[in-house]
Amino acid sequence: xxxxxxxxxxxxxxxxxxxxxxxxxxxxxxxxxxxxxxxxxxxxxxxxxxxxxxxxxxxxxxxxxxxxxxxxxxxxxxxxxxxxxxxxxxxxxxxxxxxxxxxxxxxxxxxxxxxxxxx
Amino acid sequence: xxxxxxxxxxxxxxxxxxxxxxxxxxxxxxxxxxxxxxxxxxxxxxxxxxxxxxxxxxxxxxxxxxxxxxxxxxxxxxxxxxxxxxxxxxxxxxxxxxxxxxxxxxxxxxxxxxxxxxxxxxxxxxxxxxxxxxxxxxxxxxxxxxxxxxxxxxxxxxxxxxxxxxxxxxxxxxxxxxxxxxxxxxxxxxxxxxxxxxxxxxxxxxxxxxxxxxxxxxxxxxxxxxxxxxxxxxxxxxxxxxxxxxxxxxxxxxxxxxxxxxxxxxxxxxxxxxxxxxxxxxxxxxxxxxxxxxxxxxxxxxxxxxxxxxxxxxxxxxxxxxxxxxxxxxxxxxxxxxxxxxxxxxxxxxxxxxxxxxxxxxxxxxxxxxxxxxxxxxxxxxxxxxxxxxxxxxxxxxxxxxxxxxxxxxxxxxxxxxxxxxxxxxxxxxxxxxxxxxxxxxxxxxxxxxxxxxxxxxxxxxxxxxxxxxxxxxxxxxxxxxxxxxxxxxxxxxxxxxxxxxxxxxxxxxxxxxxxxxxxxxxxxxxxxxxxxxxxxxxxxxxxxxxxxxx
Numbered sequence: 001x002x003x004x005x006x007x008x009x010x011x012x013x014x015x016x017x018x019x020x021x022x023x024x025x026x027x028x029x030x031x032x033x034x035x036x037x038x039x040x041x042x043x044x045x046x047x048x049x050x051x052x053x054x055x056x057x058x059x060x061x062x063x064x065x066x067x068x069x070x071x072x073x074x075x076x077x078x079x080x081x082x083x084x085x086x087x088x089x090x091x092x093x094x095x096x097x098x099x100x101x102x103x104x105x106x107x108x109x110x111x112x113x114x115x116x117x118x119x
Numbered sequence: 120x121x122x123x124x125x126x127x128x129x130x131x132x133x134x135x136x137x138x139x140x141x142x143x144x145x146x147x148x149x150x151x152x153x154x155x156x157x158x159x160x161x162x163x164x165x166x167x168x169x170x171x172x173x174x175x176x177x178x179x180x181x182x183x184x185x186x187x188x189x190x191x192x193x194x195x196x197x198x199x200x201x202x203x204x205x206x207x208x209x210x211x212x213x214x215x216x217x218x219x220x221x222x223x224x225x226x227x228x229x230x231x232x233x234x235x236x237x238x239x240x241x242x243x244x245x246x247x248x249x250x251x252x253x254x255x256x257x258x259x260x261x262x263x264x265x266x267x268x269x270x271x272x273x274x275x276x277x278x279x280x281x282x283x284x285x286x287x288x289x290x291x292x293x294x295x296x297x298x299x300x301x302x303x304x305x306x307x308x309x310x311x312x313x314x315x316x317x318x319x320x321x322x323x324x325x326x327x328x329x330x331x332x333x334x335x336x337x338x339x340x341x342x343x344x345x346x347x348x349x350x351x352x353x354x355x356x357x358x359x360x361x362x363x364x365x366x367x368x369x370x371x372x373x374x375x376x377x378x379x380x381x382x383x384x385x386x387x388x389x390x391x392x393x394x395x396x397x398x399x400x401x402x403x404x405x406x407x408x409x410x411x412x413x414x415x416x417x418x419x420x421x422x423x424x425x426x427x428x429x430x431x432x433x434x435x436x437x438x439x440x441x442x443x444x445x446x447x448x449x450x451x452x453x454x455x456x457x458x459x460x461x462x463x464x465x466x467x468x469x470x471x472x473x474x475x476x477x478x479x480x481x482x483x484x485x486x487x488x489x490x491x492x493x494x495x496x497x498x499x500x501x502x503x504x505x506x507x508x509x510x511x512x513x514x515x516x517x518x519x520x521x522x523x524x525x526x527x528x529x530x531x532x533x534x535x536x537x538x539x540x541x542x543x544x545x546x547x548x549x550x551x552x553x554x555x556x557x558x559x560x561x562x563x564x565x566x567x568x569x570x571x572x573x574x575x576x577x578x579x580x581x582x583x584x585x586x587x588x589x590x591x592x593x594x595x596x597x598x599x600x601x602x603x604x605x606x607x608x609x610x611x612x613x614x615x616x617x618x619x620x621x622x623x624x625x626x627x628x629x630x631x632x633x634x635x636x637x638x639x640x641x642x643x644x645x646x647x648x649x650x651x652x653x654x655x656x657x658x659x660x661x662x663x664x665x666x667x668x669x670x
Contacts, residue, residue, distance in 0.1 A: 010146065011216035012170040050148040053166060071597055073536060077168050081537035083465050083547040087199055087214070088169055106597035 001060040001067055002038045003029045004045055005077070005111075006052035014077045014089070015052060017041050022052060025089060026078040027096035031060065031067055056111035063103035066096060071109035075100050120181045120488060121266045122410050123231040130274075131228045134235060138162050139221035146218070161241075163234025164220055167540050171215040174237040175227060179247035179265035179289075180208030180491035183412075184478035187489055189230045191474035197223055202474070204459060204467045206531060206582055207286070208246055208491040209237055213538050235273055240281045242272035242353075246288040246297045249490035252414065253500035255448040256292035258308045259316055263408045264345070265289050267399055270407070271346060278353050282360030283368035285353070293611060298493055300324045300332045300613035301585055303370045304352060309339055316342040322352060322382065323374025326579035330615045331371045334379035336386065347397030351390035355382065414486050414501060419451025423504035429511075436511050438560060439522040444507075451504055455485075457497040457514060458521040458529060462554045465547050466532040467495030469519075476517045480510055493582075493609075494531055494570075496524060527569040527636070528554040531582055535575030535592060536599070542575035544592025544599035544625075549573055552629040557636075566636055569649040572607075585609035587650045588635060589616045590628065599625045605635070605661055606653045617658060620666050631665045638664045 003026070004017035015022035016029030023029060032038035038057050045055035059070040069075045079100050080088015090097050123131075138158070145155040159165075163174040175190070182190075190210055194202045197219045198212040205211055215223070227233055236244045245265040252260050268287060272278060278285070288297040291308035299305030305321035317339045324333025340348055352370075359377075361367040374382045430437040445454040457477060460466050469477070481489045481499055484506045490498035502510055514520040523529050530553060533539065535546030550573055557563050572586030583589035589604035600622035607616030623631055636649075638661050643652045653661065 007166055009152075010218050012166055014169060049152060050146065053152050072599070073168075076536060080169060081547075082545060083537055083551070084199075108594065108597050 002032045002035075002057045003060060003067075003069070004032070004038065004041050004055060004057055005029075005074070006045060006055035009049075009051060009053055017045060017055070020044065025092070025096070026069070026100065027094065032057075058109060058111050059107065061103060061105040063105075064095075064099040066099040068100045068103035068105070069109075070105040070107045071112075072106065073109045073112065075103055120183050120412055121178075121262070121407070122412060124410070128228075128231065131231065131233045131235075134162070134233060135221065135224040135228045138224055142217060142221050157239065159217075159220075160238040161235070162220075162224065163237035164215070164217070165238065165540075167213065167534075167538050168536075169538065170213065171217055171220070172538070173212045173215045173220060173223060173234060174205070175210045175212070175232060175234050176237050176244045177209050177232075177491050178269050179245050179251070179262055180249050180493070181251075181262060182489040182491065183487045184482040184489070186230045186232055187474050187478035187481070189226060189232065191471040191478065193223055193226060194471040194474065200472075201468050201470045203465070203534065204469065204491050204495050204497070206493050206495060206533070206580060207244060208249070208493055209244060210491070211534070213534065236269075238284075239279070240283050240285075241279045242268075242275065242281075242285045242287065245269055245272075246286065246299075246302065246493055248290045248292055248296050249492040249498045250296060250445065250454050250500060251291070251490075252488075253447055253452075253454045254292055255446055256294055258291045258310050259342075260408075260411075261289045261291040261308060262411065263404070264306070264308070264342075266411075267346075267404060267407050268349070271349075271399070278357065281353070281357055282362045283365070283370075285356075285370065287349075295609075295611040295613075296492065298582065298585065298609035298613075300611075301326055301330070301582075301609055302333070304349070305333055306345075308342075311339055311341075318342060318345060320348065320352075323371040323379070324613075325369050325371040326582060326584045327369070328366055328577050329369075329372065330579070330584040331375060332613045332615060333371070334374065336379055336383035343401065344395070344398055346399045347393045347395060348386070348390055350393055350397050351386045354389050355385045359385075412487070414488070416449040416452065416501070417503070419449070419503065419505070421450040423451060423507070426504040426507045429508035433508075435515070435520070435522070436508065438564075439511055439520055440507070442522040442526060442564070443524045447501065453502050453504055453507065455499040455502045455507075455510065456492070456524045457499065457519050458523050459496050459519075460523055460529045460554065461518055461521045462523075462528055462558045463551060464518075466530050466550050469497070473517050473519055476513060476519070480513060484510055494529065496529070522560065523563060525568045525570070526563045527557045527566050527571060528563060529570070530554060531570075531572040531586070533574050533581035535573075535581075539575060541578055542592065543594035544575050544601065546573040546575040546581055546590075546592060549590060549592070549601065549625070549628050553632050556629045556633055566640070567648055569636070570608075571632070582609055583607075584615045585613065586616060587648070587653070588632060593622055595622065601625065601628045603628075603631060603635075603665070605658060606650065608650060612650075619658060620662055634664050635661050
């Protein structure tokens, strides 16, 4: 399972792909179980250079019955910094935030690594 | 501090206007991200994990109260009510929006500040002694030379596209508080046999992937020949530095490849071509020296009865005085270090409210002078001992009275994976755990000077290589692990730490530090710091204890 993420150009905020637009909460993101659909969305995202910077796909894993980013780096992006629990998206709380906090997957962010390699 | 003239102000205002236009073009799609990125970086604007980060230059770590208040205002208005002081004496805001940045640069320009020289392959903001102009140890005021270098190097067309970034540090005291030996150029002001002022020139130090303590290429450079010599060094580097490999592009790699002697020979050859025409006229140096705001010291007794009585009545003040005060060149004054390492807080962070209080104290009690240290603390360099009880009380009221400067909880930590797009592991929570472990102040004082430095990746913004104990976060298949090094120093006795053994998982680091400290307390002889004991015993007793515990 994958999701598509980027940082929004105008404010740098972490955003996720949802039906051709960008949302701020991971809980609202489109989840792709089909690789071709994910890559198609990634291609469309790249055609929005005045909206987002560096879109890439992230791998997901199951946590608390929900889907969470597999890489710790991506979970920090989806939550916020661990030294300030009231900063970032984690401040909102909720089921999905809890699931992300409990996730213990460990892997490099492959989408991010590929992005760096391409540069 | 240095007072901007009309020209300085115009340059900064122009730069701000230019960036506003560039941001407008980027948002309109006239500039691609690839085109815009180098422009925003030249204005200190990075994209990190959660937002943009704006790195603001604090030239040689010197601020006045008006500037500090402006930083507080920016933190409150455009960030989340705080800022992060860095190991290059700068300030970073971590929650900045691109759309706000032109306004922020305008605000900074109002108080003669900017983000020039905080990014890009140029000569970066100069590091200098945070005790400059206050310490009895110094031979000259290094800020004058730092400012001259700032003016010479800012937007220098020949040196704006170097093979890689370039960092200069200047100190005028035998006690090095700038990490000069691990800079691209370290300048140490020396007095020649005839009394003439000059510089020991160290080139090719650095941290990061390939750490080096820089070799001295000139023992004594007459002070009036500094700028032609700097130009010669930069030209040799600009010509021969590796542009083909990012990891080999710093001057340290060139110096190591050529050897210090051959590098020095090439510099001397270039220097001869440039000649004294490349030097700063004495009149210009005198102008810069004269443009520093004058400090007016009163004639005071060396001992303040008010302060002595207050210390006797308040053990917390006495402790603060023991650990955070340094000898001032004028009787009746002290240099006051304000620790930004309160146990449980993020190293180097100050809230906007705290910044305002520091600004008030500087204005009312401290000759309007504030410094930032490369160890992520603040300094009020000129405080009357008579005023210390009040200064301390006001610091205490906003959580800035931690009496731990140079002690084990005075930890340098980079932002790490909590914020930084380059990081492999978190640094801040590791620092917080260690600080909690040694929260007992009696114990911390008994341990004495112990510098722990933590970086979240090999780029070493947290200076881990030169920590008495260095901690490097590494990524092992997506998990945070930490490599410990021992025996580093960024001071005048500079050395690069040696690796202790296999990397430890996140939850074992604080316990390992505790074990290292136990070994030190067991092994130390009279007056030895942790570093001295390590240098005498070598790594073995430490290694044995940590890995015995780990298994």
